[in-house]
Amino acid sequence: MSDYIYKSGACFPIIIPENDVHFKTNCMKFTRSRPFDDTSKPREQFNAITSFIDGSMVYGSSEDEMNALRTGTDGLMSTSAGNLLPEDDNVDACRKKQDEDFCFLAGDARVNVFPGLAALHTVFVRFHNRLASKMAFIAKIAGYFFKRLPLVWNDERIFQATRKIVSAVIQKINNDEFLPILLGPKNIEKYQIWAPYKYDKYRNPMIINAFATAAFRYGHSQIPDTMKIAGEEVPIHKLYFKTNSVIHHFSDLVKTIVGNQSEKSDVHFSQEVANKLFLLNNHSLDLFSLNIQRGRDHGLGSFNDYRRECNLQPATSFSSDIFGSCSQSLKDVYASVDDIDLFVGGMCEPPEEDAILGPTFACIVGRQFRNLKHGDRFWYETQNIYAGLGNGMVNFVKEITMSRILCDHGDISEIQPFSFLAADSKKNSVRPCTEIPNYGIRALVGLMTGK
Incomplete structure (x- = not known):
């Protein structure tokens, strides 16, 4: 060397x-990791993506990334055949298994690293387009009956409004469905995860180095040896940078994600990531x-x-x-x-009682998500009429669950109500998607018409 x-x-x-x-x-x-160029200060690394919970994996972390993902019509995001993510011109971003395979383009460059990640990116792009399509339809109908809307609902306005709602839903799912399992009830209270939102301008919402570099990597231990795709147990190492299963077996992939129980979070790593x-x-x-x-x-x-x-x-x-x-x-x-x-x-x-993490990682993760909530001026529950969604839209967001989104956009017909927990024979049994609570569009009508 x-x-x-x-x-x-x-x-x-x-x-x-x-x-x-x-x-x-x-x-x-x-x-x-690349450091800042200022050598007069202690070495510090760049964060190439936004720190806030703002849907950047869907929309990108820069205006150029965002614009590359948009159609420019009715607030929609670009997709490819089969309602999948758009194709990336960089053919080296993934490994093709079949000639018709292609690499995906998304808000996060790591989308092609693993098919489960690409599948979830796809689900939220579909969710965005569904909401945007409804807004565009409402705009046309309301424009016909009211002659004009209080505001001009063109492509840009529909896109930004939809982006705001999708980001809010991601915040809600993270805080209400995911973090309670990760941290446990004691730490949810200790770190004010469910405390009423109150913006604190002195709270730093930047990503803590120990969070990104250690504590939030706990999940690497939960990766299994295989994923079941098209009836076959495929070793994890055969799925890296391959989009084939997303393109040809999307439904199977989503079923595996929500159906398989994860490994425990401990020092025992699968050989698929420890050596391969x-x-x-x-x-x-x-x-x-x-x-x-x-x-x-x-x-x-x-x-x-x-x-x-x-x-x-x-x-x-x-x-x-x-x-x-x-x-x-x-x-x-x-x-x-x-x-x-x-x-x-x-x-x-x-781990702590009823949690996945031990006390030290729970502390780092708890503090991080407390800062991301109470240090975010645009958090979806804000009462600021210029930065927020309004009470009607907040209630709309609170109705939406991850299970509902997967039912609507994951090409599946059944799922357990609490998708972050393994299905059981009691409260979290697998059931038809028709039994998973749905959300209406009345709030969208109110948002757009001012009625």
Whole structure:
């Protein structure tokens, strides 16, 4: 490796022991996150996407990205045949299995990395277009009967209004359906996730480095070994950067996403990501190692540093109950408990009661989403008439669930009411989509006509 690469700070390779059972090379490639150019200050990384919960994975994080995804008519977003995401001109963004396969273009460049991700992007683009189509129809009907609407509902206005509603729905689903499972009831209260919204101009809504680089990577441990597609259990490593299953088996893919139970969030990673991440021509990566190295690249403090920051008792020995079943493994690797990486320590912590995360990760994630809610001037529940949706539209948003969206746009006919939880034989049994509460359009009429 050249001296230039080392001096540039671009490369930070992970050394691989000679006796590694999988990797046969002496190091794993790792590129450092790009820093700000201001060398007079401590190294800090760029965030290439918006920090707010604003649907940026649907609309992009810049005006150029957004405009590339729009049709310019009736507020609609571009789609391809089969009502799928539009085609990306960059043919190297994915790997084709069949000649008719193509790469997707979306608000987030990572859309092609995994088909489950692409499927959810597709669902929300379809949701946007459904709302926009209804608004365009209402505009035509209302224009006919009222001669003119209070405001001109052209392509731009319909698009921006729809974007605002879709972003609000994503905020609602995240706070009301997803975070309670992740954090548990105690932390939902502790970190004011369900507290009445009140904008705090002094609350910083930027993404916490420890959140992006460690705590919110907990889900990597929940990735299974296979996904069932078209009746076949396909190993995860065979799905990276392949859009075939989204293009040809969309319904099966959505059924698998909502039907399969995730793995536990712990230090046991599937070999599909631990050794076979992005496998191509016998070359692959290890996601667990990459996460640890990324924390070091970003200069994160130790696990104990964040325990103290969260007002939790730091670990004083490897035998501490804090580490659950990891104690001996940590002792074998680290010289001191104060050396333990945040990602490793957080993954070792036993989960809080009725939660997925342990107390340290729950603290970081809880604080982050509290900041994203109460530090967002445009949060959907705001009473500011210029920044908000209005009471009628807020109530409309609160009626919508993830299960309903998947029923409407996931090409499925049945689902459990709480889609983030595995189906059971009691309150969360699979049922026809006709039994999943729907939402009306009266609020849309009121929004557009002022009636």
